[in-house]
Amino acid sequence: MRAGHLADTLFIADLHLDPQRPAVTALFENFVDALTPVDCAALYILGDLFEAWIGDDEDQPEARRVIERLRALSDRGVPLYLLRGNRDFLLGEGFERDSGGQLLNEPALIDLYGEPTLLLHGDSLCTDDLDYQRFRQQVRDPDWQHAFLARPLAERRAIAAGLRETSREQTAVKQAEIMDVNPQAVASLMREHGVRRLIHGHTHRPAIHEFALDGAPATRMVLGDWYEQGSLLRCGPGGCRLESLPLEGGNPGMP
Template identity: 60%
Template sequence: MTALFISDLHLDPQRPHIVDLFAALLAGEARRADALYILGDLFEAWIGDDDDAALPARVAQATRALRDAGVPVYFMHGNRDFLLGADYAARAGITLLADPTVIELGGERTLLMHGDTLCTDDVEYLKFRALVRDPRWQAQFLSKPLAERRAFAAQARGESRRHTSVARPEIMDVNQAAVAAAMRAHGVRKLIHGHTHRPATHRFELDGQTAERIVLGDWYEQDSVLRLG
């Protein structure tokens, strides 16, 4: 099995070259893969499945074409596109994955996560995450007009940039104890995640055995694809 893993594309009309890179991946290399896994933050922001902007429609057409070519496309919510729902998934031909999810990869149980829940030292972010993941908050937000939701998303992006600029760099990364706890809970020795934008492969000892944590790269300046098979 050859699987492709990507995350943190943050697709945005203001960065059309990144959208083009993603479209090229779907029309090219991904056609020869056995599966494509998108581990969150495919979009810079998601205001609801009823968004009538051009970008979601273009992406849905491209992912559906890949699925129709015989390659399953799996999507896990990130901290930017956690409102992406079943309606859009159906249009886009993608399968929604829970965060976390365990898959068999080359005969090894492998844990997939977006990665934000591992950043347990970032207390301010985790409070915000708990708020926006509340079904009552989501229902209220999605009931608002599109223009109001777009304005909120723009404000939230600004707040995120502010938080990132003032927060200590170490709290923006994963907490090793949280990593170990997640891997123990799921009985795995391999973890793949995104979110931190710090691509690397970390090998460490977990309960007397070698464990591996692979961090996916972001797509702010270029594409970044993990190929495993």
């Protein structure tokens, strides 16, 4: 690292790691293995690291291997922060302990090279999708989560598979606009927290949106998913840019 040079902060989301897509898991592992404190000031994973997370007692070898890679990253001195997404909202203290990462409650407010920046997964901003918001409220309820986690692991796995299938069926018939963020919800949240920069994932529509908020410049940065390629947002003192990571072997298939 050059004298006076600050390492970049990296943001990723919506990897949806799953044993059925080993190429994506390999891409993520290679990505994480290459990070050091010299070039990465911190790694933020803004939700949906896993296709599904049914509890911190998850014993799938692929999932445990990912956690081991994250532990090695944090042990190398790279700070690791995570938000829960709509697929891995059950990440808990056991995951934190094993991975060495820190789970943040959303929205999370950070200082990003002097700019107050708000982080969240993004699903809470999709307020036009009323059916999903009702479902989100249900599964984020502590009583529901306690009852779900009390079930045997195999039963939880079966329930999660059924919920994913239902989600795919519903998504196929919904208008695309309904599943995107609501601009008024974005503006309201940014006003509430007094920020002009917001970073989120969830919608799988990577872009950097510049707009006016109450007459002043504001920015909403959307992270890409990890289906056809890897995707990250790299931020430094000079600004932020979206980057892609090539996936060996081509398209692993869409969700």
